[in-house]
Amino acid sequence: MQHPFAITLDVGTSLANHTGSWRNERPVYVDRLPPCNAACPAGENIQDWLFHAEAGNYEAAWRSLVEHNPLPAIMGRVCYHLCEGVCNRAQIDAAVGINAVENFLGDLALKKGWAFDTPTRETAKRILVVGAGPSGLSAAYHLRRMGHTVEIHEAGPMAGGMMRFGIPKYRLPRDVLDGEVKRILDMGVTLELNQKVTDILWAMHEGSFDAAFLAVGAHIAKRAYIPAGEASKILDAVSVLRSMEGREKPLLGRRVVVYGGGNTALDVARTAKRLGAEEAIIVYRRTREKMPAHDFEVEEALEEGVLMKWLSTITQVDEGVITVEKMALNEKGFPQPTGEFESLEADSVVLALGQDVDLSLLEGVPGIDVKNRVVQVDMNMMTGSKGVFAGGDMVPSERTVTVAVGHGKKAARNIDAWLRGSSYAPPPRNELAGFDKLNTWYYGDAPKTMRPTLEIARRVSTFEEVTGGLDETNALYEARRCLSCGNCFECDNCYGVCPDNAVIKLGSGKRFRFNYDYCKGCGLCAAECPCGAIRMVPEAIHS
Amino acid sequence: MNDMSKTLDAVQKLKFYQKGTLTVGNRLVVEDERSVQASLDRSNALTCGHRACQGCGEALGARYAMDAAMRVTGGNLIAVNATGCLEVFTTPYPETSWQIAWFHSLFGNAAAVAAGVAAAMRVKGRTEVRTIAQGGDGGTTDIGFQCLSGMFERNDDVLYICYDNEGYMNTGVQRSSATPAAARTATTPAVGDAPGNVFGQGKSVPRIAVAHGIPYVATATVADLHDLEHKVLKAMSIHGARYIHIHVPCPLGWGSAGHDTIRLARLAVESGLFPVFEAEYGHVTGTRKIRHKVPVTEYLKLQRRFTHLFKGSVVDEARISRLQAICDRNIDEYKLLASQGDA
Numbered sequence: 001m002q003h004p005f006a007i008t009l010d011v012g013t014s015l016a017n018h019t020g021s022w023r024n025e026r027p028v029y030v031d032r033l034p035p036c037n038a039a040c041p042a043g044e045n046i047q048d049w050l051f052h053a054e055a056g057n058y059e060a061a062w063r064s065l066v067e068h069n070p071l072p073a074i075m076g077r078v079c080y081h082l083c084e085g086v087c088n089r090a091q092i093d094a095a096v097g098i099n100a101v102e103n104f105l106g107d108l109a110l111k112k113g114w115a116f117d118t119p120t121r122e123t124a125k126r127i128l129v130v131g132a133g134p135s136g137l138s139a140a141y142h143l144r145r146m147g148h149t150v151e152i153h154e155a156g157p158m159a160g161g162m163m164r165f166g167i168p169k170y171r172l173p174r175d176v177l178d179g180e181v182k183r184i185l186d187m188g189v190t191l192e193l194n195q196k197v198t199d200i201l202w203a204m205h206e207g208s209f210d211a212a213f214l215a216v217g218a219h220i221a222k223r224a225y226i227p228a229g230e231a232s233k234i235l236d237a238v239s240v241l242r243s244m245e246g247r248e249k250p251l252l253g254r255r256v257v258v259y260g261g262g263n264t265a266l267d268v269a270r271t272a273k274r275l276g277a278e279e280a281i282i283v284y285r286r287t288r289e290k291m292p293a294h295d296f297e298v299e300e301a302l303e304e305g306v307l308m309k310w311l312s313t314i315t316q317v318d319e320g321v322i323t324v325e326k327m328a329l330n331e332k333g334f335p336q337p338t339g340e341f342e343s344l345e346a347d348s349v350v351l352a353l354g355q356d357v358d359l360s361l362l363e364g365v366p367g368i369d370v371k372n373r374v375v376q377v378d379m380n381m382m383t384g385s386k387g388v389f390a391g392g393d394m395v396p397s398e399r400t401v402t403v404a405v406g407h408g409k410k411a412a413r414n415i416d417a418w419l420r421g422s423s424y425a426p427p428p429r430n431e432l433a434g435f436d437k438l439n440t441w442y443y444g445d446a447p448k449t450m451r452p453t454l455e456i457a458r459r460v461s462t463f464e465e466v467t468g469g470l471d472e473t474n475a476l477y478e479a480r481r482c483l484s485c486g487n488c489f490e491c492d493n494c495y496g497v498c499p500d501n502a503v504i505k506l507g508s509g510k511r512f513r514f515n516y517d518y519c520k521g522c523g524l525c526a527a528e529c530p531c532g533a534i535r536m537v538p539e540a541i542h543s
Numbered sequence: 544m545n546d547m548s549k550t551l552d553a554v555q556k557l558k559f560y561q562k563g564t565l566t567v568g569n570r571l572v573v574e575d576e577r578s579v580q581a582s583l584d585r586s587n588a589l590t591c592g593h594r595a596c597q598g599c600g601e602a603l604g605a606r607y608a609m610d611a612a613m614r615v616t617g618g619n620l621i622a623v624n625a626t627g628c629l630e631v632f633t634t635p636y637p638e639t640s641w642q643i644a645w646f647h648s649l650f651g652n653a654a655a656v657a658a659g660v661a662a663a664m665r666v667k668g669r670t671e672v673r674t675i676a677q678g679g680d681g682g683t684t685d686i687g688f689q690c691l692s693g694m695f696e697r698n699d700d701v702l703y704i705c706y707d708n709e710g711y712m713n714t715g716v717q718r719s720s721a722t723p724a725a726a727r728t729a730t731t732p733a734v735g736d737a738p739g740n741v742f743g744q745g746k747s748v749p750r751i752a753v754a755h756g757i758p759y760v761a762t763a764t765v766a767d768l769h770d771l772e773h774k775v776l777k778a779m780s781i782h783g784a785r786y787i788h789i790h791v792p793c794p795l796g797w798g799s800a801g802h803d804t805i806r807l808a809r810l811a812v813e814s815g816l817f818p819v820f821e822a823e824y825g826h827v828t829g830t831r832k833i834r835h836k837v838p839v840t841e842y843l844k845l846q847r848r849f850t851h852l853f854k855g856s857v858v859d860e861a862r863i864s865r866l867q868a869i870c871d872r873n874i875d876e877y878k879l880l881a882s883q884g885d886a
Contacts, residue, residue, distance in 0.1 A: 007637075014592030014633070014640035022597065055571060441809065442565045480571070492568025496580040496768060497805060499602040501591045505583055508570065518591035522598035522794075523802030530566060536802075 019500060023521030025536045027494075027514055032433035032486025032532055036083035036098060041398075042069045042138075042406040046083055046098055047487050053101055053479040061479075062105045062114060069405055070141040070184055071134065073110055073176045076103025077467070078167055079402045080294055088435045088485050093445060097470075097478045104475040110179045116187050119147040125419050128153065128209040130197045130361065133161020134401045135215035135392030137181065138408025139415075140189045143213075146416045150189045151207065155196035158245070161217050162393070163401060165242040166264065168271050169463040200361045200388060211387045211415050214362075214375070215408065218355040218393040224259075226349075231319035237268045237352035244271060253347025255279045257322060259314055260352030261291040266298065268350050269306045274463055281307045281344065283314055285327055285335045300466065311335060314349065322346045357394040372396070380414040380423060381407065389415055433486025437532030442493065443483055488512075488533040494525035567768055578772055579611045586613040586642060593640035594632040598801025600791030600808065601629055601706045604765045605677065608704055608789065609643060611775040612675055618643075619671045621664075623657040625678025625687055626650035628713040629706060651686040653678050658699040665700075673779065674700065680707040680721035684748045691748075695755040695784045702778050702785045705748065708793035716796040720745045723816070724869070725862050726848045728796070733851035742865055749820075752786040756825035759783075763819060764790040766808035770831055774821060790817045798847025810842040815870035818877040832881045833874070839867045 003009075036046040045064060052061035065072050076099055087095035125148045129136045132154035140150045158164055159181045163172060185191055197203045197216075204212050221236035228234055235250065237260070243250045256272040258265045261284035269280040282301075284291060287310050291298065302308070309324065313335075316323035322344050327335035362368045362375065367384030369376040374396050381389045391407030393399045417424035470478060488511050495503045495512055502519040503512050526534040568581030579585055588609035595602040612620055621644045624630045630647050633640040648656045657676035664672045676694075678687060683705040694701055710728050711717040718728040724742040727733040731740040752760040758781050763771040771789065778785040792799060792807040799807055811817035812831065816839055819831035840863060843849040852859040874880060 009637040011637050011639070013590070014594075014638045015590065017592035017594065017638060019592060019594070444565070490568070490570045491566035492578075492581040493566050496567030496578065497603065499595060499599045499606075499804075500593070501587050501589070501606065507583065515591065520597045520801075522804075523800075524598050524603075524804055527802040528805050 018517045019520050020502075020515075020517045023516075023519060024539050025521045025523065026516060026519065026539055027521070027523065027525050027534050028537050029488065029511065029514075029533060030486075030535045031430055031488075032437060033430040034433050034485040034487065035086040035088060036096075036485075038429075038432060039082040039086045040406075041082065041400070041403040042075070043409060044068045044083075047482065047484055049105070050096070050098070050101065050479050050482040051484060051487070051489060053105065054476065054482060056476060058105060058108055059112075059114060062109045065102065065105060066116065068409060070116070070138060071106075071180045071401075071405060072102050073106025074134075074163060074172060074180055075402065075405070076100070076106045076469075077172050077176070077465075078163070080400060082402075088433075088438060089443075089481060089483055091435050092440055092443060092483075096481045096483075100470050101475050101479050104470045104472075106180070107176070107469055110176065116141070116145070116183060118187055119145055121147045122149070123147040123419070125149065125210045126151070126208060127415060128197075128204055128207060128212040129215065130200065130203075130212065131155070131161060131215040131217055131392070132159035132181070132191060132193075133215055133217045133392060133404060134163055135217075135404035135408045135411075136161070136213065137184055138405040139213045139215065139391065139412045140408075141184045141187070142409050142412030143415060144184075144187045144189050146412070148416070148419075151209075152189060152191045153195040153197050153203065154191065154193050155216070157194055159191060159193070161215075162219075165219070165245055166238070166267070167401075168241065168244065168267050168274075170270070170274065170466050171267075173465055197361045199363075201365055201385075203361075204387075210419060211389065213408075213411050213415060214383070214388065214390040214394065215392040215404070216358060216361065216394050218357045218399065220356040220358055221351065222354045222356055224351060224353055226314055227316050229318035232317040233348040234317060235348060235350045237264045237350055238355060240268055240350055241271065249275060251348075252277055252350070255345050255347050256281070256350065257314070257344060257346040257348070258282045258350045258352055260284065260354075261286065261293060262352060262354065263293045263297055264355075265352035266293050266301045266306070268352055270301055270304060272350075273304055273306060279307065280305075281309055281346075283309045283312050283324060283344075285311065285313045287311060287329065290333075309344075313337070315341070317346075317349050320345060320347060322349060355393070355399075359394070380418070381411040382414065382418070387418070430486070433532050438483060438485060439528055439530050439532075440483075442491070442528075442530035484531045486532050489531060491530060493528050493530060494534060497524050497528045499524065565767075565769070578768055579614050580607060580768055580772070585610045586618070588613055588641065588643045589633060590640050590642055592638070594635060595628070596793075596795045596801070598794045598804045599628075599632075600765050600793060600804045601679070601708055602632070603804070604706050604771070604789045604791040605629055607765065607768060607771050608677075608775050608787070609675075611772045612673070612702070612779055613643060615776050615779045616671075616673050619669075619673060620644065621646065621660050621672060621674050623648070623653050623660060623674065623676045625653035625676070625682030627679035627682045628708070629677065629679060631713050650682055652690050653682060653687055654690040654694040654701065654703055657701040657703070658694050658697065661700045673702070675702045675704060677704040677706065679712075680705060680709060680748075681711045681719045683707075684720045684746060688748075692751075692755070695752060695757050695786070698757060698783045700782050700784075702775075702787065704775075705786070705788045706791045707788055708791050708796060710793070710796050712793050712796040721748070723866075725852060725866060726797075727851060728848070738851045739848070739862075742862075749786070749788045749822075752788075753822045753825055753827070755784070757784040757786065759785040759821070759823055760788075761786075761821040762788045762790070762817070764808040764812055764817065765792070766805050766812060767819070767831065770819065777821075796848070798850070799845050803845050807842065807845055810837060810845070813837045814839045814842045815874040815879055816842060816866070818873045818879060820877050827877065829885075830877045830879055833879045836880065839863070839870050 034047040049061040049064040081099040084095040129152040221238040256277045258269045272280040311327040312324045326340040389411045392404040413424045502515045589606040624647045653676045661674040717730045725739040727739045761774040792804045794801045
């Protein structure tokens with residue numbers, strides 16, 4: 001080639017210069033585990049469904065949600081949302097209202113009539129689920145999705161378990177419960193009501209079942225011995241709440257004392273107020289801080305006018321009056337009697353002292369291990385009896401709907417594996433996306449949208465739902481507050497901030513790729529990634 | 544409507560995106576509201592294979608500015624480059640990283656050459672072709688200053704962009720008239736009673752540009768892409784002499800980590816040390832407000848050129864408070880806090 005005067009080389013582009021050889025660290029895209037997902041007892045992929053929700057793809061969001069939890073409308077109301085407790089956004093302003101968005105998606109699905117996919121193949125394996133509570137329903141759903149034939153035997157007259165007979169209507173409207181149960185049955189799950197299983201091995205043999213999942217719950221009220229006069233009225237919380245579902249509402253009188261400090265005690269006291277009691281008093285032997293009930297429920301009860309008597313035990317119940325002894329905490333924090341007594345007027349006393357499991361169906365079954373009045377299961381949710389799995393309130397657990405749903409899913413996966421002669425190996429967990437992994441500069445300031453709370457006056461006289469849902473605008477707003485911790489949300493920061501143009505954008509939904517021919521390993525992409533989805537990894541040193 | 548729903552309505556009307564407002568792109572906003580840098584078809588005016596250091600702020604700033612200018616001119620753009628890092632690392636003979644028409648003459652004459660290019664295009668009737676001159680702070684505030692001032696006062700149709708990394712980095716980190724007080728450079732060593740660059744020297748070329756009364760002057764940083772692109776696009780919508788001064792951290796000269804380049808640019812703004820503003824015809828018309836105010840030490844501590852201020856147990860409180868005073872004066876003068884209202 002002819003060159004002009006004083007020019008000896010051809011002109012070329014710097015693309016010939018592979019600056020990637022300068023690098024001693026390389027960036028790699030990672031998916032870290034968001035704290036919300038890590039905390040969810042039902043194993044939901046919250047970050048993923050919020051990702052779809054914030055784009056307005058509500059059906060995609062709902063479908064992602066029900067991959068793990070078939071009861072989002074229920075969960076959006078009764079879950080104690082551990083996810084929000086660990087949300088990284090709380091360190092910027094306030095946690096994302098995950099539970100409220102879940103509620104919105106669940107309600108939208110019911111309104112639009114979105115159905116679950118029916119299984120694409122049938123395995124011809126038959127599985128008996130005992131109990132149609134949250135755990136049994138969750139297991140039935142997951143097992144059915146895997147193509148198994150599922151039959152639920154429920155002792156009660158209606159499905160739902162404690163969601164129907166324990167959780168009051170003002171927290172969970174029954175049409176929501178019915179809608180979500182029906183959707184599971186519509187997949188081809190058989191539900192037999194009023195079908196109490198009294199002998200599990202016999203029931204399995206009789207119905208030719210290949211495996212069973214037991215989720216009978218804990219419905220037997222614990223009693224305590226309290227000296228009582230003849231005309232005194234002592235009830236238990238389980239039967240009070242259960243009778244709320246029947247025609248005859250319980251007769252509690254004008255002044256109701258509830259004995260206990262758990263969520264059930266609060267449910268009863270709030271129910272009593274709604275039934276017209278002038279006074280509902282909770283008597284609890286320890287302090288408010290020591291109460292097992294959730295703080296927001298205590299707050300709501302106090303707002304509704306429920307009275308609390310801390311550090312007190314009931315020593316005597318007579319007609320229209322009870323005797324209470326004051327307690328004091330000793331240096332170890334345990335309540336001790338003080339010998340100081342007082343009288344309280346009370347037309348009825350409701351004991352809310354916890355519940356036990358009816359284990360009669362397991363009597364005589366070899367290998368079953370019962371400790372602390374609950375059934376022991378191994379890591380795979382299987383009892384000591386081969387093919388018999390158990391979950392929910394009847395196994396050692398925190399007794400919540402969400403935990404029960406998680407048990408159902410876990411048991412289903414293990415039952416499926418067991419039926420194939422293998423065992424379920426959960427995929428390894430990603431590294432946690434802690435707050436230190438984020439660059440929060442890029443997130444706008446956006447306070448949490450509050451779900452409208454019904455005015456107190458209306459609340460105490462009716463059984464209307466206390467916490468209202470979000471509408472579409474504020475649900476969208478709330479979903480967009482998600483930081484997407486540890487998972488790329490395609491903000492283009494890495495693509496933009498690379499001084500070497502070494503990030504390749506693959507297009508919408510396809511994320512990005514590094515061009516290691518030119519990446520010098522400066523780490524700007526990792527430092528400026530808002531959500532911590534890039535990790536710098538040392539290059540191997542070649543000798 | 545009760546009080547609570549009124550409050551909710553007010554909150555909803557904010558309409559901002561809770562994430563991605565400040566990021567390069569955002570999948571939730573419509574295409575034409577996204578930044579040029581977010582697009583698949585950005586021109587990459589300054590492409591891969593250039594020899595800038597790891598984490599170079601100048602390479603980043605130049606691509607941001609040129610891609611925006613290329614977008615708005617449809618590629619009808621000629622860039623004239625002063626001597627400096629940007630020229631050296633992009634065009635080692637016979638390679639080039641530029642994917643635009645690009646011209647280099649001397650260290651000090653970029654503004655004059657660009658004025659000539661613009662005049663030539665006018666004579667040829669090529670009115671669609673626009674001209675940009677660019678250089679570092681050395682080629683702008685020191686060596687090219689006379690040519691720059693001439694271009695301003697003649698109101699030549701040129702956008703001049705200065706990438707300010709606060710020193711002569713390419714030749715071994717010597718002081719320029721844009722080097723901040725107290726900074727250590729090869730020519731202002733951290734020795735003696737008054738270590739580092741002397742207080743009370745140097746100059747602010749953005750203010751001098753404003754004093755020329757030219758149509759448009761702006762400052763920007765690589766930490767705020769949206770603001771930078773907005774200013775380039777605005778400058779390109781105007782004819783006559785225009786000036787944009789972009790703060791570009793230099794890992795080599797400042798002794799900072801490559802991954803801290805954008806963080807440093809951000810802290811320079813958030814501390815008040817580098818005021819971000821725009822001016823038209825001699826008057827300041829807008830400022831970029833500080834979002835989370837930080838003390839100047841947050842900015843200084845990440846840079847080895849300032850380590851002598853924090854050596855061992857002795858902290859040079861006197862010099863640090865003089866630097867803080869510069870920040871506070873900027874904050875007052877340009878009304879950089881939201882509570883101070885508009886400038």
